[in-house]
Amino acid sequence: MSLFQEAQKYIVGGVNSPVRAFKSVGGEPPFIERGKGAYIYDTEGNKYLDFIQSWGPLIFGHCDSEIEEAIIEAVKKGTSFGAPTKVEIDLAKEVLELFPHLELIRFVSSGTEATMSAIRLARGVTNKDDIIKFEGCYHGHSDSLLVSAGSGAATFGVPSSPGVPKDFTKHTLLAKYNDIESVKKCFEKGDVGCVIIEPIAGNMSLVPGNAEFLGELREICNHYGAILIFDEVMSGFRASLRGSYDIYGIEADIVTFGKVIGGGMPVGAFAGKKEIMEKLSPVGPVYQAGTLSGNPVAMSAGLAQIKKLKANPEIYKDLENKAKKLMQGFEHISKENGIDFNYNVVGSMFGFFFNSKLPKNFDDVNKSDTKRYAAFHNKMLNNGFYFAPSAYETGFICTPMNENDIEATINTYKQIAKEI
CATH class of the missing domain: 3.40.640.10 (Type I PLP-dependent aspartate aminotransferase-like (Major domain))
Known part of the structure; x- marks a missing residue:
């Protein structure tokens, strides 16, 4: 029995906040045991580059x-x-x-x-x-x-x-x-x-x-x-x-x-x-x-x-540069594979859409391809990259993330882009 299955016996839906249940992306959520810097580790020993960072607060990463x-x-x-x-x-x-x-x-x-x-x-x-x-x-x-x-x-x-x-x-x-x-x-x-x-x-x-x-x-x-x-x-x-x-x-x-x-x-x-x-x-x-x-x-x-x-106010520019590099890499690969893709970056926050148009409101966002996002999420997670389990959530960069981390994320997206 997985931890998620066990959790559902005692906790409503197996989670204490709905998005954690992975319903919009499918699959079972990994149960996190610890985090350090830009990475988190689940109870089975898997390591993930964490683009959620506890939904935003960990600008300096885990266990600063x-x-x-x-x-x-x-x-x-x-x-x-x-x-x-x-x-x-x-x-x-x-x-x-x-x-x-x-x-x-x-x-x-x-x-x-x-x-x-x-x-x-x-x-x-x-x-x-x-x-x-x-x-x-x-x-x-x-x-x-x-x-x-x-x-x-x-x-x-x-x-x-x-x-x-x-x-x-x-x-x-x-x-x-x-x-x-x-x-x-x-x-x-x-x-x-x-x-x-x-x-x-x-x-x-x-x-x-x-x-x-x-x-x-x-x-x-x-x-x-x-x-x-x-x-x-x-x-x-x-x-x-x-x-x-x-x-x-x-x-x-x-x-x-x-x-x-x-x-x-x-x-x-x-x-x-x-x-x-x-x-x-x-x-x-x-x-x-x-x-x-x-x-x-x-x-x-x-x-x-x-x-x-x-x-250390200078970190914001560095975080923004890393977020832009990540999104520009995703954009380039998406175009190569005929995938509609648009994004926004504001400081250390980023968001992207499998959408031919850059959304300006909720109606625009709802025209995005959420099934493609689910496929993206699952394949990236299986390769050790932890993105939000919903197409409606923002991603975050933390200071421990380095150029190699960003490059590795882009390269992995390149490998899975044809499959999604």
Whole structure:
């Protein structure tokens, strides 16, 4: 009996997060035993070059010595107190120092918590119930965000999961990514309190927001008095040191963080202007709480990682160059084999599509050949290269990856391209 078969006897679906079950790519997931640098090793001793890196947070790879040491030292003092610690202040300072438009931060334990809390805060500040989200952007699994598109560009959302009451999603309007006209229609239809968007969307592979579109989105929110939330749980400190802010220079009212600021530990956060954030309890009336928020072990890991990033900002260019080299290699081989292929690279993030057109929104992404991606994934995995088990996820480069790793990946794709 495989570990996956055994897991299914005790854990729902054999996994604790659905994409890990490999349903969209087929086969059984390897069970990972350990990681070091750019590589992970499964329980059967197989070695994989890891392009997932725990879905983004491990910029310095697995078991980075400085982050590992920070975690060990923190654990020696205690794993959890449910009380304030100095390391919370230290990490808050390091994060906020980089963003002139963010003045206060609240730490939570996950990205879902961060976005859910940011939306509640925005609704509390504006006293408006309706929100706008974008097709293809994922902000966690809270009820008001699990919606699917209706029949028109400005229809109210309907639940996309059983267990989500229609009353919870009737205040969620769906707009099309990179389409400002769809946003305008939503504002005309509803009483919108906030707009939430991934400025660099990482959950439909990788689709960056258009600069003009994001600028107009800022202006529309100003006009209607709506709060603009940038979900940078994935792109924060990954796309660049300051996430989308370095790329677009657009000041969102609230920014959500996660992944990277935990250094591999479970962490989320949301930050904003003082007048907005002070509407949160215990200062203001909007309630939000979490027993393990600001966990000292997670805060210590995040502090070590953010300090290391700030001390070595030049790594982003190197990571981007490696991502571009990988994608350009894939593109060249795809053309040689008559395979439709397009890609995006933003800093250390990359995403590719078996698609004749470079997608600008979720409709475009859905025209990609997901069966071909499944074949690609299986063959690359069998050759020791660990890509996301879904065509809708972003890939990540880490600092331990070297030129030989990138070349080996390209060469392996060359070998399997004819077969897919």
